[in-house]
Amino acid sequence: MTALELRDAVRVYGGLRALDGLTLAVEAGEIHAIVGLNGAGKTTAMKALVGHTRLDSGAATILGAPAASAGPVTFARLGFVIDQPFGYPELTVRDNIVHAARLHGLDRHAAVSAASSWIARLELGPWAARRARGLSLGNRQRLGLACAAAHDPDVLILDEPTNALDPAGVLLLRDVIVAAAARGAGVLVSSHHLDEVSRIAHRITVVHAGRVVGALEPGHADLEHRFFEMVRAWDADHREDALARQEAPA
Numbered sequence: 001m002t003a004l005e006l007r008d009a010v011r012v013y014g015g016l017r018a019l020d021g022l023t024l025a026v027e028a029g030e031i032h033a034i035v036g037l038n039g040a041g042k043t044t045a046m047k048a049l050v051g052h053t054r055l056d057s058g059a060a061t062i063l064g065a066p067a068a069s070a071g072p073v074t075f076a077r078l079g080f081v082i083d084q085p086f087g088y089p090e091l092t093v094r095d096n097i098v099h100a101a102r103l104h105g106l107d108r109h110a111a112v113s114a115a116s117s118w119i120a121r122l123e124l125g126p127w128a129a130r131r132a133r134g135l136s137l138g139n140r141q142r143l144g145l146a147c148a149a150a151h152d153p154d155v156l157i158l159d160e161p162t163n164a165l166d167p168a169g170v171l172l173l174r175d176v177i178v179a180a181a182a183r184g185a186g187v188l189v190s191s192h193h194l195d196e197v198s199r200i201a202h203r204i205t206v207v208h209a210g211r212v213v214g215a216l217e218p219g220h221a222d223l224e225h226r227f228f229e230m231v232r233a234w235d236a237d238h239r240e241d242a243l244a245r246q247e248a249p250a
């Protein structure tokens with residue numbers, strides 16, 4: 001089953017085509033990584049998939065439902081961290097996870113139990129009773145992951161989840177992603193760390209200038225080199241588009 005799909009997605013901000021005909025899909029049980037330079041369109045693609053930005057044309061679907069009009073039943077099956085990790089600053093780490101799980105449909109007992117197990121799993125124990133506003137960036141990222149994943153979603157979307165994580169956090173995150181896919185969830189993850197995505201992704205798609213410009217083979221040597229080759233080849237073939245992107249008004 002297709003967990004997520006963007007088809008011919010176009011999103012224009014001012015004069016800039018943040019998405020310019022982007023098409024990609026994530027199947028159930030699949031880890032699909034998107035990689036690209038700053039400004040390539042990765043976050044915009046994810047926002048379109050969760051209905052946080054509208055498309056000018058094309059389609060975005062979650063579990064077969066149009067993303068823009070997906071209701072609570074669909075959203076209860078989705079978990080995501082896009083841009084800022086989720087977390088109410090005034091709530092404790094534990095209460096944040098409980099509330100996130102409740103918002104995703106778990107009853108109180110299941111939510112409390114999920115919070116305890118995710119605090120242990122992401123090694124957040126020392127901070128469980130602290131308010132989120134006092135957390136370090138890395139621990140906020142761990143909390144955001146727990147809030148996105150504590151209800152065992154069928155679809156998980158993670159935008160650069162390793163950003164602020166220490167090496168222990170990266171290992172924990174890797175386990176969460178691999179385990180989610182192993183139980184059948186579709187996972188879409190964006191990253192600048194080709195080595196990291198190469199370890200876990202089933203598919204790596206290169207996004208550039210708001211579109212798909214190629215795919216990298218996970219586990220293959222010298223992914224950076226191949227990545228830059230693809231990006232430069234596109235720029236060379238589309239000099240005017242590349243220049244227009246640099247000069248587009250903000």
Ligand SMILES: Nc1ncnc2c1ncn2[C@@H]1O[C@H](COP(=O)(O)OP(=O)(O)OP(=O)(O)O)[C@@H](O)[C@H]1O
Nearest residue numbers: 013016018036037038039040041042043044045250
């Ligand atoms: N709300 C907005 N208003 C105007 N322009 C925007 C907006 N959101 C994104 N953009 C522009 O759209 C383009 C794609 O941005 P996006 O955040 O999707 O890139 P990205 O691939 O996630 O980049 P990064 O790796 O830096 O996070 C960029 O040029 C960005 O400046």
